Amino acid sequence: MANDHTYAQWVRAATRRLTEAEGEEIISLFDSSVAEPVELVRRLIEENFRPPITTRYASVFSECNPFVIDALAARYDVSPENILCTTGATNAITLLYRTFLPSGGHVVVERPGFDIFADMAEAQGASVDFFDRPAPDFALDPERVAAAITPATRLIVLSNLHNPSGALAHDDALHAIAKIAAARGAMVVVDEVYRDYAGVEARKRPAAKLHACVLSISSLTKVFGLSTLRCGWIIAAPETLQPVRAFSERFEFNASKLAHAVAALTLEHGALFDRYAENIIAAARPVMRRRFDALVSAGLLAGRLPDYGCICFPRVVGVDDTRRLSDWLAGEYGVIVVPGECFSAPGHVRIGFALEPEILDAALTRLGQGLEARRRAGSTRALAG
Secondary structure (H helix, E strand, C coil): CCCCCCHHHHHHHHHHHHHHCCCCCCEECCCCCCCCCHHHHHHHHHHHCCCCCCCCCCCCCCCCCHHHHHHHHHHHCCCHHHEEEECCHHHHHHHHHHHHCCCCCEEEEEECCCCHHHHHHHHCCCEEEEEECCCCCCCCCHHHHHHHCCCCEEEEEEECCCCCCCCCCCHHHHHHHHHHHHHCCCEEEEECCCHHHHCHHHHCCCHHHCCCCEEEEEECCCCCCCHHHCCEEEECCHHHHHHHHHHHHHHCCCCCHHHHHHHHHHHHCHHHHHHHHHHHHHHHHHHHHHHHHHHHHCCCEECCCCCCCCEECCEECCCCCHHHHHHHHHHHHCEECEEHHHHCCCCEEEEECCCCHHHHHHHHHHHHHHHHHHHHHCCHHHHHC
8 A cells, every 4th residue: 555645546455455355354444434324225225216116216417316406405504506416526526626727727725635636636737735724623724725825726625524634614714715715716615525424503504605705515425425326516606606507517427317316315314314324423432532532642643533523633643654654554453544645644644433333442452552563663664674
């Protein structure tokens, strides 16, 4: 895994390592969502795809599945005209970049952050600058954002809950950034794939409600654990969404009729899936809190556990090369964490903890043992030879 430079490349290599481990038990702490709710989905399909087949099995060729739109409008307390469906959140980002960066331009991206925000902008021919969200709070600072904006800036891209830290950005900071962007002729893209973890009240306040220059994106991948459905969406003011919708109607033909029918049923039964995720995290969080506090007290990690969600991004005390550390931990202690290099923050690791308590406890025990062994040896270089 040491030579895989992007997050996507790293995850593919880590997944191969898990599947190819012959008799070797390796526990993943890199998943950033709840496990796929297979039984809930099975029941929905069984109940709705026996004759007569559900009316949710609707064409998506000329427009979004209307039942998905209506369910999203109810979930986020917005009008259907504020919503455009996509084939996942990554597709939503691509669609926005292709719409608003037709001939390059300049994009401002948070750091640490999901590397695809910058990589896709550069692939579109844009130049990229960063604003920092410093540890341990990873808070949004409008002044840092303003300092990174240039006359060529077209988009400001950030996440809430923040990926990789799980930190919740407050509405006042987001509103201040939106006002700065509007005054400079830019728009703000807020990736909200983790935001629903913050509860119903937060869910009802997507950032797009704060200002007409803000676009919120999300999907069923993280909170619902349903990346297989490839169902995402963009929420924005109708006039802001209009050019994106026009671009999508010209070039996008990727949505699956079957997948979005299941997505509609999932969203219409959202309370069941919300409860599923809430129960997993409620069971895992006490274990994570106890183990995390112990690792911090032992001087092995530094940082804070966020109030919401199932990821955190502590600093590993005394380690700069966390890509090498991650590879060593997987090989020697059978536990995989995401190196901070994947988010432009060497020295940190992202830990995903939406696991069964017993598995999580075992994984964090291994992590602690590995970090203690590294400290005793003095460096990852000494351990790795």
